[in-house]
Amino acid sequence: FAIQFGDDGDAVPADVATDFLTNASYGVTGWKSGLIGDWSDWSDYTKAANLLVSPVLDSPASGADFLKRLTDASNSEFFWSEGVLKCKPYGDATVTGNGVTWTPDLTPVYDLTEDDFLEEVRQEIVNQDDAKNQIQIEYRDRANQYQPAIATAQDLDDIVTYGLRKGDVETMHDICDADIAQQVVQLRLQKILYIRD
Secondary structure, X not given: OOXXXXXXXXXXXXXXXXXXXXOOOOOOOOOOHHHEOOOHHHHHHHHHOOOOEOOXXXXXXXXXXXXXXXXXXXXXXXXEEOOEEEEEEOXXXXXXXXXXXEOOOXXXXXXXXXXXXXXXXXXXXXXXXXXXXXXXXXXXXXXXXXXXXXXXXXXXXXXXXXXXXXXXXXXXXXXXXXXXXXXXXXXHHHHHHHOOO
C-alpha cells in the first residue's frame, strides 16, 4: 500500500480499507467506491487513538478476513446500512492525538421499553467465569527488525476474583509499534472481558 500517515510508515485503517477495496490495480474486483459509507468517524478515531497499522499481504486471504484484521486492530466494526459499508468505533471516551480530537456520539439511537416488543425479551449473557482476563497479541516489532513480539494485557481484579483465564495469543502482524500493540491489546481485553452478550 502506498498510504502513509505516521512518521514510521503506519497508516490509518480507513485509508488502507478504501485502497484495498477500490484500487484499480490490486483492489477487490467489481467493488464500487459508492458502496463505501462515510468512514470519517472511524478515521478520526484511529488517528486520535493512535491505532495505526502497517499491513502486509504476503499470502492469499479473503477480503472479509483482511477487513476483519483492520477492525480488530482498530477497536471498530463494519456493518451494512443504507446500502453502503459503514464502520463504527467502539470507543466511548474522548481521545486526542496526532493533531486530532475524537469525541464519541453517546446519544441513544433508540429508547425502547417492554411495551415496544411483542414478546418477552430474553438475553443470554456469557458466564463471567468464561470471560478471558489475560489477552496477548503477537505483533511485528519495528524497533527489533520486525521480529515477532508479544503484548499482554490483564485485569488483576478479575484474576484475583476468578483466577487466571488466559486467552489464546492473537496474531496481529499489521501492528508494528510496541505502543500501538499495547493499546490494542488493552482495548481487546476490555471488549472480551466486559462485553459478553
